[in-house]
Amino acid sequence: MITLRELCEQTMLTRRTIQGYEGKGLLKSVSKNKMGHLLYEDDAIETVNLIRFYQSIGFTLKEIKEFEIMPEADFKQLMGEKIITLQAESILLEDKIKRINSIVAGVEER
Numbered sequence: 001m002i003t004l005r006e007l008c009e010q011t012m013l014t015r016r017t018i019q020g021y022e023g024k025g026l027l028k029s030v031s032k033n034k035m036g037h038l039l040y041e042d043d044a045i046e047t048v049n050l051i052r053f054y055q056s057i058g059f060t061l062k063e064i065k066e067f068e069i070m071p072e073a074d075f076k077q078l079m080g081e082k083i084i085t086l087q088a089e090s091i092l093l094e095d096k097i098k099r100i101n102s103i104v105a106g107v108e109e110r
Contacts, residue, residue: 001030002045004038011048018048024061026051057082 008015021027027047029038054064067075 001033001039002042003033004029004040007040007044007048010045011052013048013052021048021051021061024065026061026065057086 002010004015004018007013007018011018018027022029027040027044029040031039033039051061051064054067055061070078
């Protein structure tokens with residue numbers, strides 16, 4: 001078991017963020033210690049990191065919550081669609097990087 005403070009330290013998130021995840025039903029404390037501090041299962045760190053990952057690829061907390069009840073086939077399809085979207089974004093970013101390099105090369109030639 002880990003305390004809320006330890007969870008915040010290990011995930012580098014604020015207390016408010018963790019409590020926000022709790023409020024959305026994505027995370028749950030399991031008890032309190034004798035000092036009244038909230039306690040979480042050790043796998044809460046992994047859960048928080050997974051939530052953060054899903055957020056980083058564009059999902060909202062509401063959508064992430066829906067993953068819990070989503071049929072496996074639907075989840076796999078959704079993730080497949082996300083891969084396609086991210087690949088398209090990657091191509092666009094690579095084009096932007098090439099353009100920037102061209103601009104920089106042109107500046108260096110002056």
